Amino acid sequence: MLALNGMTKRFGATNALEDVSLSLSGGEVLGLVGHNGAGKSTLIKIIAGAQAADSGTIVVNGTPVHFHSPHDAYAAGIRVIHQDAPLVPSFDTIDNCFLGRPYPKRAGRIDRKAMREAIARHAREIAPDLKLDVPVAFLPPAEKQFVRLLKAVSDEGRILVLDEPTAALPAEDAHKFFAVIERMRARGTAIILVSHRLDEIAEFCDRAVVLRDGRVVEELPKSELDVARLVTAMGGTHAANEDRPPVAASAPRILEIEGLVTGELRTPASLAVRAGEVVALYGLSGSGRSSLLQALWGAAPIEDGSIRLEGAAYRPRSPRDAVQAAVSYVPADRHRTGLFGSLDLVFNKTLPLLSSYRRVPGLPIPDTKAERSAFLVAAERVSMAFRSPGQLARTLSGGNQQKLIFSRWANRHSRVMLLDEPTEGVDVMAKQTIKEIIRAIAADGNAVLVSTSDRDEALELGDRVLVFRDGAVVATFERAQASPEALSTAAQAKAKAS
Numbered sequence: 001m002l003a004l005n006g007m008t009k010r011f012g013a014t015n016a017l018e019d020v021s022l023s024l025s026g027g028e029v030l031g032l033v034g035h036n037g038a039g040k041s042t043l044i045k046i047i048a049g050a051q052a053a054d055s056g057t058i059v060v061n062g063t064p065v066h067f068h069s070p071h072d073a074y075a076a077g078i079r080v081i082h083q084d085a086p087l088v089p090s091f092d093t094i095d096n097c098f099l100g101r102p103y104p105k106r107a108g109r110i111d112r113k114a115m116r117e118a119i120a121r122h123a124r125e126i127a128p129d130l131k132l133d134v135p136v137a138f139l140p141p142a143e144k145q146f147v148r149l150l151k152a153v154s155d156e157g158r159i160l161v162l163d164e165p166t167a168a169l170p171a172e173d174a175h176k177f178f179a180v181i182e183r184m185r186a187r188g189t190a191i192i193l194v195s196h197r198l199d200e201i202a203e204f205c206d207r208a209v210v211l212r213d214g215r216v217v218e219e220l221p222k223s224e225l226d227v228a229r230l231v232t233a234m235g236g237t238h239a240a241n242e243d244r245p246p247v248a249a250s251a252p253r254i255l256e257i258e259g260l261v262t263g264e265l266r267t268p269a270s271l272a273v274r275a276g277e278v279v280a281l282y283g284l285s286g287s288g289r290s291s292l293l294q295a296l297w298g299a300a301p302i303e304d305g306s307i308r309l310e311g312a313a314y315r316p317r318s319p320r321d322a323v324q325a326a327v328s329y330v331p332a333d334r335h336r337t338g339l340f341g342s343l344d345l346v347f348n349k350t351l352p353l354l355s356s357y358r359r360v361p362g363l364p365i366p367d368t369k370a371e372r373s374a375f376l377v378a379a380e381r382v383s384m385a386f387r388s389p390g391q392l393a394r395t396l397s398g399g400n401q402q403k404l405i406f407s408r409w410a411n412r413h414s415r416v417m418l419l420d421e422p423t424e425g426v427d428v429m430a431k432q433t434i435k436e437i438i439r440a441i442a443a444d445g446n447a448v449l450v451s452t453s454d455r456d457e458a459l460e461l462g463d464r465v466l467v468f469r470d471g472a473v474v475a476t477f478e479r480a481q482a483s484p485e486a487l488s489t490a491a492q493a494k495a496k497a498s
């Protein structure tokens, strides 16, 4: 159905793709994996007609094609679905599926019945439980993903490229998502799945292609697909999950939260975090876990309750108050809240601490040498792949942008470290590195709060795991009691309640 032959793409001195060839048949799910910066996004952009390759050919259904724009790729039946592709929240599934398409008409008027039937026909086959008539704002994140898939297949999408489709979905919802993919495969849709969740690639793909530094280094058939093999092909080592002793009950309490109500956290939450402890906040986005971090960071008003930091009352009114109290925050949305894409890497790294890099204390003359060496140390710690410290942040691959944000805090001591989805979009090797850094920050006697939709991450990192749903903490597990099943049961109770 789709064949790429000898695709090559250079950005200055960087070979983003070098002679990449791959093929995809109808009814096949092909995994595309690689470390951050391996070339996955570049390849997707070329398939989507959003970027032109320097050389190479694309063949769709046996016919060579030349994409001059995304419109051409769309006309060829190619649909690229990004996890946060915009939907109109107040429109229902049917209206969202018809966005950008001509409406069926009858006697000069929009034929709602025909619209509904056109979508329902596909929905019955791929996502029979999806509600078609409610505004999509009310649908849980997994079902919003179903809407995106439905939109693609109901408008003649035959080749789907899914870019990290489950990155923001908890494990329970990811399974529902793959049940839908399974049904799409059975209908003959060709699917490329790009993901850093290698267990999903191993479980759900028919074949996987591994990219490394812009080249295809391995192509694994289903029978040889396993996580360790993929990691090795990507150029990493598979780290075993180590166990660690629980934090001593005598360790001082650094952070004490009493009856906190803020943002999406509607039911008063209480929590104490001791020195050396990592507490994982697990739940859907919008469940209140991110609001808790934002209140601690001074970015969301505290509506009720109180916080104590090392015994003293703490009520930050702005992030500046938080920084002064040695509280650090790594946001989830690197594009909106994290990075300055048109500025260089060193600036982006030193941004929150500019005043610490002065040649003469108090005078605004930057010590560029110190800034640069601090950047290099931090970049090394998070194993960031970059060309030069002076390159613009937006020219880094997505995962390396996340590492850049993380590097801001990597060589800095914070009493309280707040991390929202710290490893989203980051490859397995870097995930491991970031997790080790998080543990090391805690081991230095600090308190760490990690908000995540990744169940395995919550289990691996948390000395304690708090499960959030619908603006409340609904369960708390000590590390010894926390298991995938226990977390899923707590999370699934939601489905019954709502």
Ligand SMILES: Nc1ncnc2c1ncn2[C@@H]1O[C@H](COP(=O)(O)OP(=O)(O)OP(=O)(O)O)[C@@H](O)[C@H]1O
Residues within 6 Å of the ligand: 011, 014, 015, 016, 034, 035, 036, 037, 038, 039, 040, 041, 042, 043, 394, 395, 396, 397, 398, 399, 400, 425, 427
């Ligand atoms: N517009 C650009 N200008 C310069 N270099 C770029 C540009 N876009 C991508 N690159 C470089 O091309 C290489 C491949 O990047 P790409 O975004 O395709 O990687 P990726 O595999 O998608 O990574 P990730 O998993 O982090 O999203 C990287 O070295 C990146 O820095």
